[in-house]
Every structure is written in C-alpha cells, then in structure tokens.
Amino acid sequence: MSFDGMFTHAMVNELNRTLKGGRISKIQQPFANELILTIRSERKNRQLLLSAHPSYARIQITDQPFENPAKPATFVMSLRKYITSAIVQDFRQLNNDRVVNIDLSAKNELGDIHSYTMTIEIMSRHSNIFLINNDTGKIVDLVKRVYPEDNSFRGLLPGDTYQLPPAQNKMNPFEATTDDFKDLKTASDIREKFEGIGIDTSAELASIIIGGADPVEFISNYNDVVSPNTAKQEKNNKLGFFPVEFKNTTNVIGYYPTLGELLDNYYLDRARIDRIEQQTKSITHRLSIVLKKDKSKIKKLNKQLKQTKIMDEYNLYGELLTTYMSKIERGSKSIKLTNYYNDEEVTIPLNPEFSPSDNAQSYYKRYRKLQNSIPHINEQLEITTSEVNYLESVLASLEYVDIEDVDGIIEELEESGYIKKKKKGPRRKKKKTVGEHFVTSTGIPVIVGKNNIENDKLTMKLAQKNHYWFHVKDIPGSHVILESSDPDEQSIVEAATIASYYSKARESAKVPVDYLQVRNIRKPNGAKPGFVIFEGQTTILVDPDRNLVEKLRDVKKK
Template identity: 75%
Template sequence: MSFDGMFTHVMVNELNQNLRGGRIAKIQQPFANELILTVRSNRKNQQLLLSAHPSYARVQITDQPFANPAKPSTFVMSLRKYITSAIVQDFKQLNNDRIVIIDLSAKNELGDIHEYTLITEIMSRHSNIFLVNKENGKIIDLVKRVSPENNSFRGLLPGDDYKLPPAQNKINPFEQNDESLSDLTASDLRSKYEGIGLDTSAELEAFLNDGNTLSDFINLYQNNLHPNSANSNSKHKLGFFPIAFTNTTQEVKSFATLSELLDNYYLDKARVDRIEQQTKSITRRLDIILKKDKSKIKKLNKQLDQTKIMSKYNLYGELLTTYMSKVKRGSSTITLTNYYNNEDVKIKLNPEYSPSENAQHYYKKYRKLQNSIPHINEQLEITTNEVNYLESVLASLDYVDIEDVDGIVDELIDSGYIKKRRKNARKKRKKHIGEDFRSTNGIDITVGKNNLENDQLTMKLSQKNHYWFHVKDIPGSHVILKTSDPDEQSITEAATIAAYYSKARESSKVPVDYVQIRNIRKPNGAKPGFVIFEGQKTILVDPDRQMVADLKK
C-alpha cells in the first residue's frame, strides 16, 4: 500500500508513544528531500525521519545509519537556529490526510519560549517539509522552495503565510462510522472518505461485503495493529500494511512496529534511489558506451559470419587457375567441375578481367577474410570484456551502500571512463578495503564493494589457501572466506553473502562458484575485477537478507 491517511493515522500514534516529550538533540539533512531529527526520549536517542521524497515520502522512526554532510543546507541551518533543543509537544494528523504536524516549543537566546510547528506534507512529487512560526503562521523555511510563478495557489517561500493544500472535502472515517456501506465499491470508498488509498479501499470493500461495518474496520486500526509486508493476491506485488489485510493480501513477514516495517520495506528502494540520484551522469555515460559496444559486437559477429564463405573464394580461385584455358575473356559466369566432389560450380566473373585476374580476385578476397579473423576475434574479446566490465559496474550500484559510491567513481576514473576530479576537490579518507562479516562458526568473511576492491582482496590481500566465492556467470562481488578448511555451514553462509551482493539479489536458488585462491589468476591487461579460475565447485543458495545482516560484524 502507499503511505495513505489510514497509515498516517496509526503512525502518528506510534510517534506520540515513543517521542512525545522528547528533546531534539541533533538535526541533519543527509539527502536533498530527507530530514533526520535525533530526539532524546525515554532515556535514549531515536532518529525521526521526515521525508519529502517524490516517491518514498513518509514519517517514521528509523534505525538506519545516515552520514552527516560536510556542509549543512540552508534549511538545516534555519532548523538548528530555531528548534535545536526544542521539546516535542505533540504529533498530530490533519483530519485523515497525509499531513503530519509536530508541535514544538523552544527557548531563544534570551530564554523566552517560542512555539513552532514542523509540518510534513506527503503528496508525491509535491511533498514538502515546513518550519512554521506558530505565533504568526509565517513560514520560517521549507525543504523545497517554489517560486510564485510555479505555484499560484499558495506561497512556498520563507516569509509567506503557511496555507494548507487544497481541501478535498471528504469524510474523516475515524469521525463518522457509516454502517450502510456494503453497496460501495473501492472507488466509491476512496471518493467518499479521506485518506483511503488503493490497497486500503480494496480491502475495505471486501471487508464490508463479508457483513462487517466501517466501525469494525476502524476498530482494527485502533486496537489490532499488525505491521506486516504482504503480497497482493492479484498482482503479487509486495507492499506494507498496518493491519492484516486478510481478504486481499498474503502476508510475507510481520514486524514489531510500523517504523521497523518501513525500514525493512524501504531499505533497498531508498538506497537505490539515492545512488541513482548521485550517479545519474555516470550511468548515462556508461549506458552510451554500452550501447555502442553492443552495436559493435553485432557488427563484428556479422563480419565473422562473412568469413565462413572464404573457403568458397579459395575454391573459386583454385578452379579458375586449374581450368584457365576454359575461361573466356569477357564472360560474366562460368560453370566448372569441383574436382573434390565432382559437382558443378557456377562462378561469377568480371568481364573486364582476364581469366588470371578473375582467379587472383577470388584469392585476394579469400586472403582478406582470412587475415581479418584474428583482428575480429581480438576486437570481439576486447569489446565483450568491456561490456562485461561495465555491466558489473552498473550492477554493483544495485547492491552497494551510498557510502561506497565514491569507490566506484574512483574505479571509473582509474579506468579512464570518467574525468578526474578537480585538484581542489575534498580529499577522501582512506577506507578499509571491503566489508567484513563473520560466519556462525567464527570464520572471517570479506566482501569487495567495487571492482578495485575485488582485485585487492582476491589478488593481494588474501592468502592462497583462502576460499573465493562469486555468483556463477552473473556480475557480483568477490567474497573471501578466510580459512583453508571451511565447514559446510560457513561455505553456505559465504555463498549466501556472494548471492546477496550480486545482480541476482532478488532471485532464488542462485548458483555460486567457490574455489581456493591458488586456483585463480588475472590475465595481463584484464579489466578490474576480472579473473579466471579452474577446479571450482558450485552451490545453490537463496540471497537471505536477514542472514547477511546477522553475520555482519
């Protein structure tokens, strides 16, 4: 389901239970549309995520780590000025709409208490976060500023009066429990009631058709929360739900809280989206190169197919040379007997050439094709290796974390695919190579997060008797199991990690090759991450995210 008004209603209740009365200790904006408030409440720090992302807008408590940008945004500076150390008085929802209002009280430099509201509007691409002076209703600042010519309905700049989005004039289902609704379709329910999304309306329609009432449905939301991820019965599309939608979904996994549910659901989606935002220009360039390379491979294969007829040209030259006396100058064709199989062969001739010149013409075509084969094969190998390499780089963006993007950029710079950064660019700290895990039986496992790290781990940092894992014939990370005598469980766990850090992350029964590093070598001039090996064994595993998380050091 989407983050509709019904989900917003119960999320506001969860936020009040956990954060009301807490103090804002830290304010960060790790990404353009997302704000993290660290709230000290119930003797512990909790991260409140306010997101105005066009696809993943939401409000929740999150356990995910976020890096603090070196330079704070203007919005963060405004928030730090006015609401650092503010007390969270209350979380409220506007009717049953997707608007979350946080009432705050904070002291200024003189010790005077002032009231503010932090408002998150969840409206797809129009989502926004506002800091509003509660005393005069003025916008102090907002995460997305919009000029008046692009928005005639209300001002969306600092200093404007805060005005609510256009009202929908629908009924709040939590305030009016209409009992006679069994004849309403899902579309009717969405039109009549505020904050009911597609999935909720489909479940409510089926729920009412079973003889239940809207009061019964509201009671489930009030008293029987069951945060879960589930597949739609009709589309088998994974979604998140605050209660069990027993009529329209099949549960996949349940969670202790709504925030834990959202962390799990958005973990990969938000990460991939952030990486896409940071690497748009890079992926666009690599896609262009890939398109050219794949077109080149098609042309080379076509040229290679043409070389299959070179033996025919050689035969024509031989026959014309052998039967030279039968060839008349000015003829356009001649039929000669192939003395290898006694079959007649019809040969085209150039009337302007002499018999000898026609024979040499076919010999020349034969030699040209013959000499082209090594060059075509060389170009095919070079271009195919480049395609495999670029696809491995693009695939790695599907499973690396946001902090690993710089390593991939450095790899592309070293490989000459993108230009070097300017000299005055901020120097990166030297990072630990790879990501570390430990098997259940205590054996260390390390994963390369880009092709340069893969090379370092496999060819330089690991011992010859360690074991190397990689998904079979699919782009993925190199995984090193640091032992010469692995047990069966550690092999399975290392293979599972290799499957998870690969393009096959969303698949099942993924084949993973494993072999001792002594059996691996890197050809001279090969692209980063490319190795060849022999004597490997193969194991089938499922890329289990929870297992990978449990094994992380």
C-alpha cells in the same frame, strides 16, 4: 500498501508515544528531499526522518545511519536558526489526510518562546516539508520552493502565508459508524466516501464488508498498532508494508516491533539505490553511453566475423579459375566449372572488364583480406566484450553496495580512466578494512569485495590459496572469500547465500553460485579489475536471504 492517511494515523500515534516532549538536538539534511531531526526523548536519541521524496515520501523514526553533506543546504540552515533545541509539543494529523503537523516551541536569542509548526505533506511528487511561524502564519522556509507560475493555488515560497492543500471534502473513517459503510459495495465506493484510504486499504475493507464483518472494528486497530508487518498481496504477489494485518488480501511474511523498523526494512534497498543514483547520476549516464556503444560494436564485429565465412568460397573460386584459366572467355560475366573436391558444378561470377587471371587474383585478394581480418576482429571482440562485462559489473555493483562504498567505485573508475580525476585539496586518508565482513554460524570469517579493485585485492592478494572463493554464476557480483580450507556444508551454503545477495541476482530465487579454492583462480595479464578465470568449480543453488545475511554480519568489523 502506500503511505495513505490510514498509515499516517498509525504513525502519528507511534510518534506521539515515543517523541512527544522530546528536544531537538541535531538537524541534518543528508539528501535534497530528506530531513533528519535527532530528538532526545526518554533519555534516548532518536532520529526522525521526514522525506519529501517523490516516490518514498514518509515520516518515521529510523535507525539507519546518515552523514551530513560537507556544505549544509539553505533549508537546514534556516531550521537550525529557528528550532535547534525546540521542544516537540505534539504530532497532529490533518483529519485523515497525509499531512502531519509537528508543534514546536523554541526560544530565540533573547530567551523569548516562539511557536512553530513543522509540516510534512506526503503527496507523491507534490510532497513537501515546511517550517511555519505560528505567530504570523508565514512560511519560514520549505524544502521544495515552487514559484507562482508553477502553482496558482497557493504560495510555496518563504514569506508566503501557509495554506492547506485543496480539501477533499470526504468523511474521516475514524469518525464513521457501521451504518456509514452499509451501502458501500466496492473498494472504489469506499475511497469515494472516505478520506485518506488507499487502494490496498479499501480492498481489504471491501473484503471485510463482503464477508459480513464490521469494518469499524478493523479501523479501530489503527489506534493501537501491535502487528506491523511485511506481506505479499494475494492479487499481484507484490511486497508491501502494513500497520495491521490485512487477513483477507495479503499473506504476512514478517512482523516488526514498530512502524519505524517496518519502514526501515521495506525501504532499505529502495532508498539506498535512489541515494546512490543521486550521487552517481552523471557517472552512470556516461558509463551507459559507453556500454551502448560497446554493445553496438560487438554486433558489428560479429557481423563482420560472420562475413568471413565466405572467404573459403573465395579461395575455391580463385583455385578453380586458375586451374581452368583456358576455358574462360574474356568479357564473360560468369562461368560454370566443376569443383574437383566434390564433383559439383559451381557458378562463379566474373568481372567482364578483368582478364581471366585478374578475376582469379581478385578472389585470392578478397580471401586474404578476410583471412587477415579475423585475428583483428577476434582481438577487438575480446577487448570490447571484456569492457562490456566490466562496465556491467560496475553498474550492477551500484545496485547492491552501501552508500558509503560509492567513493570506492568512483575511485576505481578514475583509476580505470572512465572518469576524470577531480582536483582535490590535501585530505586525510581513512584507514579502512577491505571488504564487508561476516561470520558463518559455525564461526568461519567471510569477506565480500565492495568494488572490483577490492575484489582483485581480496582474491589475488589477501586470500590464502586453500581458502574458498564464491561468485554468482555468469552474473555480475562481488567476490566472496570463505576463510577455511575445509569448510562445513552449512558454511558453504551461508557463504553462497552472501555471494548471491551481493550480486545483480539479489531479487531472484534459486541463484546458482560457483565455488572453488583460490588456488584454481588466475587473472589474465591486462584484464579489467575484478575479472578472473577459473576451472574445477562446484555450483550450488541458494536464495539471497537478506535476513540471514544481516544475521551473519560481523558488526565488530564495521
């Protein structure tokens, strides 16, 4: 389901129940399009996320950790000036549109109380966050500034008078009666008549109407949400988030106590990958160029290797021409000779300008050239293939590491020479544990490498020889160490599940995972970080179950 007006309605109700009357104690802008307001309410600090991301725009309470950037953005500095310690008076939705207003009252330096509205417009790539001075109706600041030449409908700069987005002139479904749905037959008809109803919601309402049930009763469930859920849609098997049960068009796979926790779970990987992409865009672009060149080089090398198969034919031509030299007439363009190895006739092309002896030597020369090129081609193939595997493992790791692990990957690339080391001033080295830590349900520790340098350190230095090593089969992924010489079957399955989750196969099912004792693993001299060879492994099929992985996480080691 999209974050439509119906979901917005439910979310506004949840925010009013939880945060109304609270005080803003902290304001952060961890990423360009995202804002975090820490609100002290009912003796608890809660994080309110306002996102104007073009794909993941939303408003919610979040439990995810965020860090402040070293240099605060202009927008967050404006907010800190005007609404630090402001009281949240109310959350209001504009009709049933995807526009949420947060009414705030704040004191200035003189102690005078001023009224502000924080407005978030959840409108895909046009999403935005505003701070509006209610006394003047002017925009104090906004997260995305849009200049007049790019928007002729309304001003979107500090100091402009705030105007609402273009009105849809549709009916609010929360004011509708059963009669208002009588003539509606399709999902398209419903969206045409009512404001803020997305494709998924309209499909469910159409199904309800066809089944003879009352759509107004279904809509009323949004006023007191009790079953936020993650579900798969029957039509396309796509995973979505839903504030209430869509019994006709989805199959629920999990329930959550709040809408905030539902969205945290749904956006966990999507938002993480997007934030990592923001931080590593230039790096991944560079690595992708190198990777493309390497793959092209491998194709050329394989083509050259394929061409060497003709060298034995050249050697045979040289032998036959030398043996039957007296039969060759100078100036001939070809000659038919009997191959004395199999008694078959062979037609050999000749250079008419060469003597018979020079023709034979020409074939011997081509034979030796191809023969001498094979070791070089094989060496280059090995080096280039190793680099491709390494770069693919680095790019894959960016799909499953946490945002705080990106620095380690950047450091790895600097040490490997793929990116230049940035000149930095003196800084304190953070003491950190190597890898991500887990504990199986039977109490055995499991450690996961978060980059290739950590993978090497875990496998080749820290792990004992009788510990067990896990890795997805033939797919980029983390090294996983199960710290036991005689693990039980349940622990093996759980360690394999963790290995499948921390790999490029995270979104797959029935992932093959190899495991064996560390004593059977070795690292070739000069091999890229993270590359090892092994033999005698056992392979197990598992599903990358995120719920199980989170359950096994060792929070004491965080």
